[in-house]
Amino acid sequence: MNKSQGESWIWFFLGLLCFLVPGGVAVFIAYDRGISFAPVFMFTGIVIWGGLFWLFPFICGKLRKGKKKVSFDERDQLIHKKAVMVAYVVLWLYFVAACVIAWCIVGPHGSISVNVMPLTLLGGLVIFTFVQGLASLIQYSRIDKGEKA
Amino acid sequence: MNKAQRAAWIALLLVVPAWAICGQLPVLLIYLEGPSFLHLFSFACATIIGGLSWLLLLLFNRKRKRKTKIEFDERDKLILIRSILAGYVVLWLYFIAACIYTWLTASPDRSISVNVMPIVIVEGIAVFIFVQSVTTLIQYERGGKDGEK
Numbered sequence A: 001m002n003k004s005q006g007e008s009w010i011w012f013f014l015g016l017l018c019f020l021v022p023g024g025v026a027v028f029i030a031y032d033r034g035i036s037f038a039p040v041f042m043f044t045g046i047v048i049w050g051g052l053f054w055l056f057p058f059i060c061g062k063l064r065k066g067k068k069k070v071s072f073d074e075r076d077q078l079i080h081k082k083a084v085m086v087a088y089v090v091l092w093l094y095f096v097a098a099c100v101i102a103w104c105i106v107g108p109h110g111s112i113s114v115n116v117m118p119l120t121l122l123g124g125l126v127i128f129t130f131v132q133g134l135a136s137l138i139q140y141s142r143i144d145k146g147e148k149a
Numbered sequence B: 001m002n003k004a005q006r007a008a009w010i011a012l013l014l015v016v017p018a019w020a021i022c023g024q025l026p027v028l029l030i031y032l033e034g035p036s037f038l039h040l041f042s043f044a045c046a047t048i049i050g051g052l053s054w055l056l057l058l059l060f061n062r063k064r065k066r067k068t069k070i071e072f073d074e075r076d077k078l079i080l081i082r083s084i085l086a087g088y089v090v091l092w093l094y095f096i097a098a099c100i101y102t103w104l105t106a107s108p109d110r111s112i113s114v115n116v117m118p119i120v121i122v123e124g125i126a127v128f129i130f131v132q133s134v135t136t137l138i139q140y141e142r143g144g145k146d147g148e149k
Helices: A003-033 A037-051 A055-063 A074-106 A116-148 B003-022 B025-033 B037-051 B053-064 B074-105 B116-147
Strands: A111-113 B111-113
Touching (some): A003 A037, A037 A116, A037 B074, A116 B074, A116 B116, B025 B037, B025 B116, B053 B074
């Protein structure tokens, strides 16, 4: 198991809790105590950090390019890119499904709580992280099998 | 100017304004006539095709790869993937901005029309296509005359 594969496993289990719990808390605080700087800042930070965390390995890879020890090579980059794209496809389908379901449940003249939108975004973040971790693990396991055979 | 650059210009000048204006049509139809299967199906199809049109492009060019004349090489693929990822980064930030804006304008204990969600998604497609086209054009421009076919 290489470093990226290990990170995928960690991401797979801990990533969900890292975003879902604090994000949910931020929405609850805003709902309970009214809108203020702290919950909005907390929510924005979590969704930006969580949703764009996949950029981190690329930035690190570019910064470390001069060093001799390569921990994130071309193959890892390709796997990472593919996993991100698969995760985005699923995320998009989730957003479309969320819209259609809300329409069916409430009806086109109905209304939803304003908190549904940030909660939908948080759900999307969890799905994105989950699918990205899963897609990375599947790709690494496929390559490992190919290497052994 | 190669095929991908022409497609990016067409998307930028025609597809983006068309999506931004006509994309609201299914939402309006559902609002006026109620959520029938046909309307919901057309909305789901339009948003899935609009948001994942790049996937069709990748699959189509993979099939055409077997032919002797190569019109979509590795460099084009790399540019397409980079522009898709850039598009998704901006799309994610757009969704966050939309959520925060509705949170701030309507206080957390209030409700919003259920049609806000599909409108945000439809406009998200226009944002995505716009960023994807602009980054495609910038990357080909950076490639210079060597990249011309």
